[in-house]
Amino acid sequence: MKKKNTLTIYDLARELNYSTSTISRALKNHKSISKKTAQLIQRAAEERGYRPNSLAASLRSNNSKTIGVSISNISRPFVSDMISGIETSAREKGYNVIISQSHDSYDNEVSNAKALYDSRVCGIIASLSMQTENTDHFNQFKDQGIPVVFVDRVPNNFQSYHVIIDNYTSAYIATEHLIEQGCKRIAHFAGSQHLNVYSQRKKGFIEALKHHDLEIDERLIVDMKTLSFEEGAQVTAELFKLNNPPDGIFSSNDTAAVSAILYLKKQGIRIPDDVAVIGFNDDPISSIVEPALSTIYHPAQKMGELSTRRILEHLEKEDGMHTTEISVLETHVISRASSVRKKST
């Protein structure tokens, strides 16, 4: 019942009167082995219950067939969808996936990166923590020719693969969608401005207003720390204490948007007639809240799959050159009841 009854190619070699090299080759269907011996050996291995030790193989061949993932928190729907995509496409190709959560702490992200490096992952997919402003801890990978893919929350100046959406344009069309519904004073729930995703959304928002000659009222643009449910309600409350409250809200995520809807309804404010709302991400809650939340479709699963693909393609290439290669996936407005006003025809 204790360990140590574990079979190695050594044991097979002895039992079958072959050398370990032949065994090793046979098990991998190396072409230089005759079909007959290959079959013989494979059958014997099967029977004896031989199991390869990937640790040894990884060490020897300097290839762990493992992808490291660094994200904020798995519990967020966007993140878990993304990881689902990463894992599915990685496993298909025989790769393992090690996950690590930063819980949006810079220090955790740094120590996780260390751990992943020490585990000799052969590629890393990362989405930055809220706190991260410096990305030197990813240099260790690049320096060793290990591909780095940043996804969604990407840094500004890091030569690597990027898998993103066009946050600027997505925000622009979200804002324009509200304008089309007749909104004149639109509030924006912005996130941490040192993260690209949120600063781009803010920019897109402002540009859309400008383009439509709408006034930009700084009081309606709120930089939020976490875009949490609590913060959403709180900020909404503040906004509606203004003499001149907004008639539309574009939130950088769905959580805060849903929170705003629930708060406003409780105040007897009608959605979308008094205030039209649009969120970002298409989390499950967005289609459940009433009125259903309009939002921006965010291709989480696809982004995960593409990230894995970038890693694997890089590993196949001979020249491990690290260029910046940016893949931008499509988004679109999902138009639901929270923003669509009955047109008076």
Add this chain to the structure above:
Amino acid sequence: MKKKNTLTIYDLARELNYSTSTISRALKNHKSISKKTAQLIQRAAEERGYRPNSLAASLRSNNSKTIGVSISNISRPFVSDMISGIETSAREKGYNVIISQSHDSYDNEVSNAKALYDSRVCGIIASLSMQTENTDHFNQFKDQGIPVVFVDRVPNNFQSYHVIIDNYTSAYIATEHLIEQGCKRIAHFAGSQHLNVYSQRKKGFIEALKHHDLEIDERLIVDMKTLSFEEGAQVTAELFKLNNPPDGIFSSNDTAAVSAILYLKKQGIRIPDDVAVIGFNDDPISSIVEPALSTIYHPAQKMGELSTRRILEHLEKEDGMHTTEISVLETHVISRASSVRKKST
């Protein structure tokens, strides 16, 4: 820019005029090394940018410090919360976590188990796929003294650790909760009956009815395949075609329950007055739907943490005995508007 400039304890040994054993020990603060040399070596390692190769260490010490996780699909809120708990408490202790999704396919689960075994995980945490009826593919771990923790969706006859909730009692109190609200004809959305979690819930449901002398109408107990949103609406529609439709619904998950609520509202059926509804899991959507869904609190994160703890404790024990050790976590009814009727006092 290419690899191979990677430093080993060998290089350090040469440069510092020590043997590799001294280096190795110094880096792990082995007690037999003088503080002075230990510091000297550690500082040099730091400076030179030495990074340990955990693959080599794992191979040598026969300990990968890695936990394998086998679950259906990360995207489900219950699962991602659980994994979050697993990962957080594992990393705290210096363990990696490799995830594998079965997508509720038995074949995937089997091949994932193989891959995890080959990676020499030193423990495995598994929640069975919907299809799984046979769990022989987990024997390979037990046979090698590798601890197996089944969590939530556990098998019937497998000597190992179990981390579960009391599904029978949880269902019982959920049903009783509806009965207290005055429900007489309660429908039950049941899941795949070969999975413990669902069969226990069905039993608890039936027992509660019996105990309160309510009629058990088989037509109101529906074995569902996936408990999906679509299935929820469809089954609800069927139920309300009956001459004598239910006045309460106890669903085995929140997804189907929410779907039922939305469907019924569209039909002009009032909740909770005409039909009281309670779900299971406390997914985020349950508190967003209107009326908010009553449900059973399911300690996903805690179950993950406890599973990790079971693994680590087992690894510390000298005798790697495999006994069945069942940990049952507490649940409770979360009472929300979908089930609470105004009492006429």
Add this chain to the structure above:
DNA sequence: TTGTAGGCGTTATCAC
């Protein structure tokens, strides 16, 4: 306190 030497299980480079 430090060094020597062997091995963890596999693969790759030679040979034959």
Add this chain to the structure above:
DNA sequence: GTGATAACGCCTACAA
């Protein structure tokens, strides 16, 4: 087509 042999990087008795 097959076999020696030497790594891969680290750990750990056993010596000194």
